[in-house]
Amino acid sequence: MADRFTKMHGLGNDFVVIDARERPVEMTPARAHAIADRSFGIGCDQLILLEPSTSADVKMRIFNADGSEVEACGNATRCVATLLGEPSVIETLGGMLRVTPADGGAEVVLGEPVFDWEHIPLAMPMDTRDMPVAWDELEHGAAVNVGNPHIIFFVPEADAIALDELGPRIETDPLFPERVNVNVASLDGENQLQLRVWERGVGLTQACGTGACATAVAAIRAGLVKSPVTVSLPGGDLIIRWAPGEPIVMSGAATRVYDGETDWTRFG
Numbered sequence: 001m002a003d004r005f006t007k008m009h010g011l012g013n014d015f016v017v018i019d020a021r022e023r024p025v026e027m028t029p030a031r032a033h034a035i036a037d038r039s040f041g042i043g044c045d046q047l048i049l050l051e052p053s054t055s056a057d058v059k060m061r062i063f064n065a066d067g068s069e070v071e072a073c074g075n076a077t078r079c080v081a082t083l084l085g086e087p088s089v090i091e092t093l094g095g096m097l098r099v100t101p102a103d104g105g106a107e108v109v110l111g112e113p114v115f116d117w118e119h120i121p122l123a124m125p126m127d128t129r130d131m132p133v134a135w136d137e138l139e140h141g142a143a144v145n146v147g148n149p150h151i152i153f154f155v156p157e158a159d160a161i162a163l164d165e166l167g168p169r170i171e172t173d174p175l176f177p178e179r180v181n182v183n184v185a186s187l188d189g190e191n192q193l194q195l196r197v198w199e200r201g202v203g204l205t206q207a208c209g210t211g212a213c214a215t216a217v218a219a220i221r222a223g224l225v226k227s228p229v230t231v232s233l234p235g236g237d238l239i240i241r242w243a244p245g246e247p248i249v250m251s252g253a254a255t256r257v258y259d260g261e262t263d264w265t266r267f268g
């Protein structure tokens, strides 16, 4: 019997979604990496595996293109919400997420952001609002964990940063024992941010939902913007709402591109 999958994207951040709720699929880092390969596989930023959950409507496992299994993916969560088609709770390694499909996309309630250095995690204690470290012109970073780890730099012009060179250096810096997603953002009008993201385990992407959440939270915390915040990424816009002591709410588009069939044993 052929193995089925759905190709989806959230603002150009693209996914191979496998519904393994009724028919288990064995996923390994090597297999996820092979499927994600854009030349020799199907191609995606993240592979998403849906499995039965004992505590939620569905369990969502997330594999980056390099094969690493991670805790959270905001854009994929909206995509899965549209597949589920009704308000649901999704179990992830990063926590329980409440989702509601909306016109052309979905709203996702993530948990509360975490700011303690141990839980980003960082390798040493420091102020996560204004980190005393720098990589070339990227300095005064803020660190936030929104289910997965992010560092955010506010710069005059996000487009002017050589993120393809700085992103991998920061991602793999020993300061981040679990590596990190790297966000560079600039203010773009009242309560609006321009954002580019170097994703851990992937590289530059068209959009990163958790990056948008982490960046909006860091900007609200720094007094740069007020909720709701519009975050413009290369692939499109997300709306992020947050107040201290509350969970983060993200709204935006999700697109089903095509349904396909293959045989997962081709991928090792």
Ligand SMILES: N[C@@H](CCC[C@H](N)C(=O)O)C(=O)O
Pocket: 013, 045, 046, 064, 070, 071, 072, 073, 074, 075, 076, 148, 149, 181, 199, 200, 201, 202, 205, 207, 208, 209, 210, 211
């Ligand atoms: N594209 C995602 C984030 C995916 C995981 C990330 N690369 C990580 O390693 O934490 C999003 O939309 O949030």
